[in-house]
Amino acid sequence: MKEFNGKQIRQFVLEKVPTVTWILIVMMVYFSVSNSNFLTLDNAANLCRQGAILLILCLGVIVVKITGGIELSNGAVMSLCGMVMAWVMVNLNLPPFLAIIVSMIVGILFGTLNGVFVTFMGIPSFVATLGTQGIAVGLALGMNNGNVIGGLPEGFSAIGNGTLLNIPIPLWAIILVFVVTSVLLNKTPFGVYVYALGGNEEALKLSGKPAWLYKVLAYSYSGLTAGIAACILTSRNMAAQPTVGLGMEFEAFAGAVLGGSYIAGKGTALGGALGGIFILILRNGLNILGIPTYLQLAIFGTVLITAIVLSTLVERRVQKMRDEEREE
Amino acid sequence: MKKVRLLSIIALVIAFSVLVSACQPAAEAAPAEEAVAEEAAPAEEVAEEAAPAEALTFGLVTKALNNPFWEMVHEGSLEVAEANNVELLYLAPTKANNLEEQTRLVDDLIAKKVDGIVLVPVDSTGIVPAIERANAAGIPVALANTNAGGGEVVTFSAVENYDAMKMLAEYAVETLGGKGKVIILEGTAGAQTAIDRKAGVDDTLANYPDVEVLASQTADFQRAQGLTVMENLLQAYPEIDAVIACNDEMALGAVEALDAAGRLADTMVFGFDGNNDALKAVSEDRMVATCFQNPQMQGGDAVQALIDYIAGKEVPARIQTTAILVTKDNIADFADKIAAAE
Numbered sequence: 001m002k003e004f005n006g007k008q009i010r011q012f013v014l015e016k017v018p019t020v021t022w023i024l025i026v027m028m029v030y031f032s033v034s035n036s037n038f039l040t041l042d043n044a045a046n047l048c049r050q051g052a053i054l055l056i057l058c059l060g061v062i063v064v065k066i067t068g069g070i071e072l073s074n075g076a077v078m079s080l081c082g083m084v085m086a087w088v089m090v091n092l093n094l095p096p097f098l099a100i101i102v103s104m105i106v107g108i109l110f111g112t113l114n115g116v117f118v119t120f121m122g123i124p125s126f127v128a129t130l131g132t133q134g135i136a137v138g139l140a141l142g143m144n145n146g147n148v149i150g151g152l153p154e155g156f157s158a159i160g161n162g163t164l165l166n167i168p169i170p171l172w173a174i175i176l177v178f179v180v181t182s183v184l185l186n187k188t189p190f191g192v193y194v195y196a197l198g199g200n201e202e203a204l205k206l207s208g209k210p211a212w213l214y215k216v217l218a219y220s221y222s223g224l225t226a227g228i229a230a231c232i233l234t235s236r237n238m239a240a241q242p243t244v245g246l247g248m249e250f251e252a253f254a255g256a257v258l259g260g261s262y263i264a265g266k267g268t269a270l271g272g273a274l275g276g277i278f279i280l281i282l283r284n285g286l287n288i289l290g291i292p293t294y295l296q297l298a299i300f301g302t303v304l305i306t307a308i309v310l311s312t313l314v315e316r317r318v319q320k321m322r323d324e325e326r327e328e
Numbered sequence: 329m330k331k332v333r334l335l336s337i338i339a340l341v342i343a344f345s346v347l348v349s350a351c352q353p354a355a356e357a358a359p360a361e362e363a364v365a366e367e368a369a370p371a372e373e374v375a376e377e378a379a380p381a382e383a384l385t386f387g388l389v390t391k392a393l394n395n396p397f398w399e400m401v402h403e404g405s406l407e408v409a410e411a412n413n414v415e416l417l418y419l420a421p422t423k424a425n426n427l428e429e430q431t432r433l434v435d436d437l438i439a440k441k442v443d444g445i446v447l448v449p450v451d452s453t454g455i456v457p458a459i460e461r462a463n464a465a466g467i468p469v470a471l472a473n474t475n476a477g478g479g480e481v482v483t484f485s486a487v488e489n490y491d492a493m494k495m496l497a498e499y500a501v502e503t504l505g506g507k508g509k510v511i512i513l514e515g516t517a518g519a520q521t522a523i524d525r526k527a528g529v530d531d532t533l534a535n536y537p538d539v540e541v542l543a544s545q546t547a548d549f550q551r552a553q554g555l556t557v558m559e560n561l562l563q564a565y566p567e568i569d570a571v572i573a574c575n576d577e578m579a580l581g582a583v584e585a586l587d588a589a590g591r592l593a594d595t596m597v598f599g600f601d602g603n604n605d606a607l608k609a610v611s612e613d614r615m616v617a618t619c620f621q622n623p624q625m626q627g628g629d630a631v632q633a634l635i636d637y638i639a640g641k642e643v644p645a646r647i648q649t650t651a652i653l654v655t656k657d658n659i660a661d662f663a664d665k666i667a668a669a670e
Contacts (some may be wrong), residue, residue, distance in 0.1 A: 012458050035440070037439060037440045040439070041437075043437055043439040046436070046438070046439045049435070050431070050432045050435050053428065059522050109354050126462060141517050141518070142654055145517075146517030146518040146546075147518055147523065148451055148452075148453045148518055149455055150453035150454070150477070157457070160457075161457065172494055218399040225345075233428060236431060236457060237427060237428075237431060237451075237453075237454035237455070237456075237457055237458075238399075238453075238454070238455075238456060238457050239453040240454075241426070241427045241449070241518055242517065242518050243426070243516075243517070243518060244426065244428045244454070245428065246423065246426065247422075247423035247429075248428065261479045283432070283436075284432075284439070287419060287432075287436035287437070287440070288432060288436055288439060288440045290385075290387075290440070291420070292414060292417075292418050293393055293418065293419050293420045293421075294393055296422075297422055299591040
């Protein structure tokens with residue numbers, strides 16, 4: 001067996017561990033030292049519950065991001081999924097588990113719509129997803145004349161607030177979506193094509209493989225995650241509000257970028273999840289320290305840029321190491 | 329290269345620490361304590377445990393950062409808090425009127441184990457589980473401005489939006505002489521206050537068949553939106569007698585649009601809230617009337633109720649803030665607020 005020297009180990013760590021991990025560790029240590037309420041079981045459970053929504057969205061966005069696309073519709077689609085699922089529960093008396101399936105279907109439909117716009121009509125993903133965002137918000141607002149849908153069945157609350165084997169159900173949802181995303185990206189042809197789409201789409205097309213199918217599926221998957229996130233969101237509020245998800249798309253996108261996928265064809269499920277956790281913990285920690293919101297925004301922006309600059313530096317360093325290795 | 333990386337990480341940590349500690353509210357009150365706490369974290373814990381009874385910490389959560397109205401609620405709350413030696417943390421969703429973010433803020437305050445929460449719910453139905461979580465954690469919640477549909481709250485301090493808006497709409501109809509072409513600017517679709525105020529206007533105008541509603545559109549409670557919506561409506565309707573806006577920010581946006589089109593003299597603008605800029609506009613005849621709903625008092629009363637509740641005193645379940653119709657006749661009473669707007 002080949003012996004590893006220090007340099008190889010370093011290269012391995014830099015390549016495989018998303019840079020955001022280190023910043024995350026530093027940040028968590030800082031928050032823990034600064035306030036005794038940060039590192040508690042209560043807050044951990046709180047983070048799982050509130051974080052599931054963003055994390056699940058991030059895991060969908062990263063797939064689109066790897067193909068080189070941008071996803072701006074998931075916040076609005078999530079709102080619409082929530083409205084539809086609340087509507088079917090209240091008006092059709094559908095049991096929660098069926099409503100969840102309905103929500104996922106609506107999500108997949110809108111995701112697929114994005115994919116079709118981008119693939120067959122050649123609309124840039126930025127514009128296409130912005131368009132579907134508008135459609136989704138409009139429909140969500142129109143469904144109940146802009147009003148909230150409340151009065152959901154009692155049992156539905158369990159999804160966002162209950163536990164299974166002492167673990168909050170939203171955490172199970174995160175784990176499930178994370179595992180599915182990892183497997184999809186690493187163990188299936190879908191993953192191979194997703195990376196190929198981001199790496200060199202032209203080459204993939206010339207090879208005669210159905211590139212379009214996988215591109216559409218990448219967007220469908222992001223739609224599906226919006227549908228899943230909608231279940232947790234709606235359950236946490238026990239009501240569906242038509243504009244609740246607006247703006248989430250930017251947080252999810254920032255998370256995906258932080259997770260290492262600022263270059264098309266790059267990124268992992270782990271990176272996407274860590275990016276989401278980073279944003280979440282930063283906001284949670286600043287709240288727990290009691291920093292006024294307007295200052296939080298400035299701090300948030302500063303840290304975000306620092307984190308991305310750092311990731312870029314590391315990326316370059318890894319590239320250089322690889323080049324050196326090749327020369328040797 | 330390794331050094332560079334290490335250095336950049338250290339730089340990041342320092343930059344972050346400086347930023348965060350510079351921003352911590354505690355730093356203003358007790359710089360010495362803060363310095364100690366920075367050096368040795370356990371010291372802070374000891375300090376906290378030693379004096380739990382004296383210094384209460386409350387969290388105030390409003391609906392948005394970009395509306396001066398919430399800043400006034402904050403002002404009033406802060407005043408009462410400071411007078412009672414209570415530390416007040418102010419949080420608001422960065423995305424205006426966003427329920428998901430507001431829920432997160434309340435949950436974070438619960439995790440922080442504050443002694444009480446003053447909350448202005450973005451949505452009356454959707455906020456209920458968050459209030460119930462605070463109840464479960466034993467943290468008292470007082471509502472200001474907007475009510476919630478459930479959960480246990482210490483009090484609810486607000487004007488009755490529906491009634492106050494009716495009062496304003498009646499005055500508008502009276503000024504119009506019982507007839508005319510009217511435009512309504514609605515608040516954020518789905519927001520509770522928007523629904524209540526819209527109902528107040530609609531129910532009033534329904535009694536006056538000679539008042540024609542040309543259009544009723546949302547401008548999201550925002551000034552910039554009020555401007556663009558009004559600009560569009562001005563194109564569509566050559567004759568507009570009055571604009572009834574469901575908050576002052578939208579009314580002020582409409583005033584800008586009317587002024588730019590040279591039609592402010594023909595159109596009366598009515599607002600709601602009584603924020604400083606609107607009071608100034610009334611004094612300058614740019615707006616006809618607004619409804620002062622005393623945001624400072626709404627916030628301050630809620631804070632006071634929490635303090636009393638924790639001290640074991642009886643607190644009324646509903647604190648009615650009196651809404652005052654502000655017109656040219658009584659604008660002199662608000663001279664200090666108008667001065668603050670300048």
